[in-house]
Amino acid sequence: MVVLFFTIIILYFLSIGILIYGFDKIKVFEAKNSVPKTKFSIIVPFRNEEQNLPVLLESLSNLNYPTDFFEVILVDDNSEFRFQNLEFRFKIVVVDNVRTSNSPKKDAISTAIPLAKYEWIITTDADCIVKKNWLFVLDQFIHKNNSEMVCGAVTYKCQNTFLHHFQQLDFASLQGATIGSFGINKPFMCNGANFAYTKKLFLTLNGFKGNDIIASGDDVFLLQKAVEQFPEKVSYLKSFETIVATKPLDNWKDLFHQRVRWASKTKVYKSNFGKILGLIVLCGNLGFIFLLGALFSCFYALNAIFYIIFFGILFLKFFVDYLLIQKTQMFLQTKSKCTLLSSFLYPFFSVAVAIYSLFGKYEWKGRRFS
Secondary structure, three states, rough: HHHHHHHHHHHHHHHHHHHHHHHOOOOOOOOOOOOOOOOHHHHHEEOOOOOOHHHHHHHHHHOOOOHHHEEEEEEEEEOOOOOOOOOOOOOOEEEEEOOOOOOOHHHHHHHHHOOOOEEEEEOOOOOOOOOOOOOHHHHHHHHHOOEEEEOEEEEOOOOOOOHHHHHHHHHHHHHHHHHHHHOOOOOOOOOOOOEEEHHHHHHHHHOOOOOOOOOOOHHHHEEEEEEEOOOOHHEEEOOHOOOEEOOOOOOOHHHHHHHHHHHOHHHHHOOHHHHHHHHHHHHHHHHHHHHHHHHHOOOOOOHHHHHHHHHHHHHHHHHHHHHHHHHHHHHHHHOOOOOOHHHHHHHHHHHHHHHHHHOOEEEEOOOOOO
16 A cells, blocks of 8 residues: 555656656746837726726736727626726726526626627736736737737635645646646646636637536636647746736635636546646655555654655655745745745645535635636
8 A cells, every 4th residue: 555655756856757747847927128019909808896997907007008909898797786897098898697597607708709899808806906007918919929819827816824824835836737738738727817818719619609508618618619729829937027916815715716616627627737747746646645544643663764755755845845835936926934834734625625516515706606
């Protein structure tokens, strides 16, 4: 049994090592002075975001980009309040979501796209803040790479609490895996808070058809469709100027349900690489829990060889995790505290999320999904 788990950890070590290699292959993109060419329609689905929406819109008003080169389409998903259209220099359109599936966010995007004036669509979330050169750099990247789908980085804007730092660490690992997978030409996930694609590509892929029974996944399923049919048109924009900041959650219950929502997509991935990687990570965390349980339950009965194996496995796992997370946090320009405690807690948390996502339901935005 120990040999089996040691083998799993070696596979885990190699898998994360490959992602680190891929992460380094994606070079940071630096923009130059140029005249903007691309016009964007920014789609923001929202539900009960009266505190967050004005902050997002304020950050959009500070963009270093001509105001007649972008519009904002806000899609109201049955909020309890009516959005007050404040005065901004750019065009804002507010529409009600037209529900046709089990996924409110996919419905919101599908509602907005026919109304979009411009060919390039960007999705982001109501609780986000964008940097002033977000569109300026994206415009240059699109024309340099001839892309039709561009994925970007997202990070948390944290307060000094253990829960927030735990989320920062977890999220950094996801962002690192995302960038690393692009670097080895096996992209399988992205984040809808910083996601751009052409209307033409969206329609060619038949939008969200085929996965609209899954409540989440407006980002990863569209990405995986594009990678399957037009891999040469999909790119990752690794730029300090285009990192979008969002808010972490403030209680463990909401965090658990959010991660269950994300994990529920894995079983219907089109990407075999994504499925295999997810299974290796799950088995790696299960192996860690098993060995830790054996250590505590048989503390006095175990011989020295077991302790050598256990701490060797522990070192391999945490060393490779640390490398990927540190590289990612350097790029995201974030720091996490309580790293050691979070690293010990994370395997238990991730295994609980993975198992629950197979059988349980979750709550999000005041609704219950299966």
